[in-house]
Amino acid sequence: MKENLHEKHRQRTRERFLQNGLESFNDHQVLELMLFFSIPRCDTNETAHRLLNKYGSLSAVFDAGYSDFLKQNGVGTNTATLFSIIPELARRYMIDKSTGKRVFKTMDDITELLINHFIGQSEEYVELFMFDASMKLIAHTPIQKGDPNSTSLNPQIIAESVFEHNAVNFLLAHNHPSGSLEPSDFDLSVTREIYRAFLPMNKRLIDHIIVAGGECNLLLQKSLNIEKE
Structure with a gap:
């Protein structure tokens, strides 16, 4: 039952993003959405809050680096890899566009x-x-x-x-x-x-x-x- 509630929450969050983008998302909700892709089934809300409290800002979370991510509770290799890719991907995108x-x-x-x-x-x-x-x-x-x-x-x-x-x-x-x-x-x-x-x-x-x-x-x-x- 609890797993079913998590899945419904994930579906609502994904639909909200697809309809409105990230403009209406708080920083912890952005992280929560990203964590859906590296943590398949668990509630990611707590991990998102914990990472923001640890690093202080959304950009600081993504800049932390693979090794530092792995030291954080609830973060495995999939999440550490995904978050390490994001600043590199953003840079590649902006370079290509400009x-x-x-x-x-x-x-x-x-x-x-x-x-x-x-x-x-x-x-x-x-x-x-x-x-x-x-x-x-x-x-x-x-x-x-x-x-x-x-x-x-x-x-x-x-x-x-x-x-x-x-x-x-x-x-x-x-x-x-x-x-x-x-x-x-x-x-x-x-x-x-x-x-x-x-x-x-x-x-x-x-x-x-x-x-x-x-x-x-x-x-x-x-x-x-x-x-x-």
Whole structure:
């Protein structure tokens, strides 16, 4: 009887989502709905509340990571895997939606691309984006993981990718999971060095951009202005 009540509740919740989306759902109800797919028969309401109380917000739940999920009562490998997929899937979806065959005409277009690209990333890394002469995105690739200050960004690695893809314009971007948009002295100096190194090759560094907290900080002009002071 109790199992039958759970199934009816699940059916009502699914129908509510299909009719109205998630707008009318509280955060714990969103989690409860997601848990239906990894916990087939049990009441998931209590687990949803417990996860929200533990992590503090819906986004923090999904950002917790596989290993941390497994430490929580009521969470098995299916739930840990499902919740770990969600931020990666959201990022993949937003990147795909914002790129396609689109031409990036303005800096606002570019910053939107970068914010979507780094969404849900907890590890700091540097990404190289390459564009043709019309500013259509050709390709992008990570060129360094971890703190960019730990090792110098190698212009040769950048050049190999830029020439391999026959790019005319390229962009460097890295995230600050801490949420700070402030550049280090290294960020500014390496931006200046790479900009200069590629000028004789007729390859243009559009900018070097820090992404944090859904915002961007453009470093190229700052780095060149510092040199003039």
